[in-house]
Amino acid sequence: MSPIAILTVWQLLCTGGVIDPRTMASPAQIASTALDLIQDGTLGTETLISLQRVLLGLAIGGSIGILLAVIAGLSRIGDDAIDPPMQALRTLPHLGLISLFITWFGLGELPKVTLIALGACFPLYLNTLGGIRGIDRKVLEAARSMHLTRRQQVRHVVLPGALPQTLVGLRQSLGIAWLSVIVAETVGADTGIGAMINQARDFNQTDVIVVGLAVYAVLGLTTDAIVRYLERKALAWRA
Template sequence: MRRWVSPIAIIVIWQLLCMGGFIDPRTMAAPSDIAQTAVGLIKDGTLGAETLVSLQRVVLGLVIGGFIGLSLAVVAGLSRIGDDAIDPPMQMLRTLPHLGLISLFITWFGLGETPKVTLIAMGACFPLYLNTLGGIRGIDRKVLEAARSMHLTHRQQIRHVVIPGALPQTLTGLRQSLGIAWLSLIVAETIPTDAGLGHLINEAREFLQVDVIVVGLAVYAALGLTTDAIVRHLERKALAWRA
């Protein structure tokens, strides 16, 4: 409960400053006006429809990027040849700025959903790859040798040794990937589109509707916090054995 004191205090001060005329409503709307706008957008179905489109993009990008990141991490972590072949290009690609890739993706894929999902998938791929690879490399080699001495097959070693050993860092990587996926979505939705929270915000910017812009940003933040909370819950369940 104490953690809510400072956010509530900030909102109250914000509201008082707006009511006192210290903040220009053309620059920043009051919390009460933003809440009223949000209720209106919910009632007419606009906010729900746009949020669903953005959520679908994030989920699809996360699934694609996560699968690629996990697969490459397993290959690089279990094979020296795989590490030499995979890790150098992955380290180079992860330094590329998202904003710099937008023009290239538009050239390759056009203005549809493909460049947006690809951008999100790239953002989600690297944290999961790096953390999973670090988790695999951190597994005690004596444990792997014990698994081999018990004549476990390669698949059984991955299932019973590698996955449990790397799981804590993999879940940490998943949380980071989710956060970057939402940030990537914001960048991806700067690509011209006719649906999504980015579309809602871009239209509001054209008409100087600051309250709508803040509502869109608040939904981005709420979705990010919600998905992070879901992963943290899964993390507690999956890693209950560590306690």
């Protein structure tokens, strides 16, 4: 069934009283609420706050994940020191850590960004590490035979060779980052889309809740599309 057909049936059920408006608002009511939130600036402001948190957490967690992957992938000592703790930490239900982070860091931005960074770190770490380990050893031997320094090998051989896997990890990290910000903003936050949804839940405003969820979905799809575009450009040689 097409989205248009679903929306039509949904609207008819709401108009006919089959669906209680207190349980689920109609598509028309949701669209009207979204327009009101856009016009009064609420939706734009809260969306920008959530986006900033995701980008900051992704930048921090992603950078740490890639750096640790390079160290573990290029050094046996680094692998022994880094990989076991990372494998142990990634099994923790990180979305359940928000209460602990609030206890440690308070109710400011730090616990929210930390949760997002933690979620974004592991996919990039695992995929980048897998990409480095998958590089043909003959390529590395050729780089050494050309007297490339360690830094030059990393820049011209290791990172380009691991790039396809790293970009896969980036897409996964983005998905987890958006899930993390939802949890972070619905627990102990008074700004952001998640906080808006949380406040709407208290007043049984299902139209606002659906608008917030729709914004999350659009932002997630948009950021994923941007990464896919970068992937096509960066990996054009694979075609």
